[in-house]
Amino acid sequence: MKVRILRQQTPFSEPYWEVFDADVSGDTSVAGLLNYLNYHDDIVDENGRQTTRIGWECSCLQGMCGSCAMVINDVPRLACDTFVRDLGNEISIRPLQKFPVIHDLLTDRSSIYENLKKQNVYIEKYQPDTIKNRKKAEKEHQHQYDAAKCLKCGLCLEVCPNYVNGQSFFGAVFANDCYLVSSRNSEKKAEIKKLYGEHFGSTCSKSLSCMDVCPMNIPTIASMAKLNK
């Protein structure tokens, strides 16, 4: 198979496509494919020219940490969680484009954290709503559990038609943390709803593409429903 990778040596240099030949089984993940290209032998392009190793980052290698977020065949996905069997004979891999590239497939996603910090999105003290209806309480609890699983990987921002660079609209990652804070600390509900409106609710065009790509299947629409009330 042919693997096209958008390379970039430094944050300031020009990006360029490089094509590699690879022979791996369909059960290999894209993370495994990148490791194969880097280390199965000397790294060469499709014409046999020696090149540099492909920069990318990983940690858990099993879809739990969000390190390896990238765009694979035009879909934002986690490399460790995407399998060659689902990608056809030509695979294209590029870095997330809504974040500055550091090197090859590595991007600087610090704006996600900066925005949450600047807007003081934190629980501080657990003060739950008193929900008498048991079923409703269980549903809410499950929603909180799901929201707290957010990897801060940035896939939802990459795919979002409204997210540009995180200057004013902060995307689904922000909305879900807002939901978590407002549902775990009832005293902050009003303050958080206001922030949510300013940096998400007022701009979101509800394409819900964020939910299609979320590796944790976080029900962002449910978070929105709670915060729009």
Add this chain to the structure above:
Amino acid sequence: MRDAIVIGSGISGMVTAIKLAEAGVHVLLASPFPSERSQSVMAAGGINAVMSRHEEGDSVSAHIEDTLKGGCYLAGEEAVKGLCESAEEIIEYLEGIGVVFSVDEAGRPARRAVGGHSYRRTCYCGSSTGKQIVSALVMEARRLEAAGLIKRALGKCFHSALIKDGVCYGALFFDEAFGNISAEYTDVVVVATGGQNALFGKTTGSTQCDGYTAGELFMQGVELKNLEFVQFHPTTIETSQKRMLVSEAARGEGGRLFYMDNGERVYFMEEKYGPKGNLMPRDIVSREIYSAGKDVFLDVSFLKDSDIESRLPEVRDLCKKYIGIDIAKEPIPVAPSVHFFMGGIAVHKNHETNIRDLFAVGECASMYHGANRLGGNSLLAAVHSGMIAAREIAGRDTKEDRPDFSSAAEEANRMLDKMKDTKSVFPVMYIRDMASETMNKSMGIIRSEESINEGIKDIDYYLSVAERLSYDNSVLPYFNYSLTGILTLARAALSCAESRKESRGAHYRSDHPDTLDDYAAATVISYENGQYKVRFDKENEYES
């Protein structure tokens, strides 16, 4: 105390930083990646605590006894007592900052049974307890970042500590953004860099936990402890990219281990150890699976679909995605894999190393687990150790004088430039792979004098090559400069394993299968002029 540096931002690092900041200390929280990428997010099973509403018959002293017994009485009694006594307070703290625990009918953290415990005392958050704790701690750290007390420094890789006359004054870091090494001075350094996975290659843990910090500090005079005790998790699945853990929760919920013999299922753990056999400590289960010499399976298919859905959703998803198995219908093929390091940096009860003002917390420190760790005690120790260290540090004085280490930074940069100038594309990862192959062979589930000595010979060779290696300039300089530290740590681990001529907990020697009173003490190893010196801490100097 004015300021501190915490290296590593998983659970133990964050707890230390948060508690220091709450005491008014300014903290630089340095790590290559954000907390969401730490190995802590992978901790699945739960966190132990005997709460005031405990199961009938349970008590804090029973938790202490189970922990000491699980660790084959090698862990310090006082330290374990402190750990277990603080557990309820820790759960309350975590609940208070918003961790989404799975709850009982009263809305309080529910508990499940986990291997090695006499009672049901493990609080949990579905199958992603670590992730849920990380999410809440990230928010707490964010609160203190916003208050200007914690400053996160991402893209910073540890290089070495700034130590003079037995006192630590800061650390050198390689900065990925600037591509160079710089010094950070401080009153106290806390190391929270996790386990030593890179020594064994494919493990259940994060690729980021490579043990380099422990190896480098060892070369700088910091003593290490109990490195021979490496825990193999009995139930992991093989995938193309790594070993993946099937949470102990699967057995906690009733999962049964078996192998096939003449077309019949043999529930070997239950046959040998009774109805609770599947929940025996990890070392015993791992050795039994290894000794079975057959393909072993874990069966949860008899559980109700709704129970699998509510209690084991992550296990279900993992098996479906990576090995195409529906756990509600089929048994899971499992085998043991390296999972946790009981050994690490030797610390006193306050978590300070033998170097003043240098502390270690979490998995990189060796303290509570002795020769083997019980499930649910690692998250507890991660939080507890951070709290203990922070309490100690907050009460310390600010340093009046700080020596000038600018020549150390200059020398480190000179060495780095030399590496960058080399044209070789010889990947250091190849040597790391070869070393991990050696470690798996020499320090696997069952060891012997012969296997360990083979390992020592190999690692000594790799170390001699590492010194002469032309470096690979197309990977991060960190991978290049970290090689010697990682190999030195591997060599130290082999020396510890060689010295302990008995079997105890996770350390099993086929040539010395019995547990001997002579070795009823922690192994302490130091590095002096290229020599590895092992002693047994019979005087309990690290218990104070």
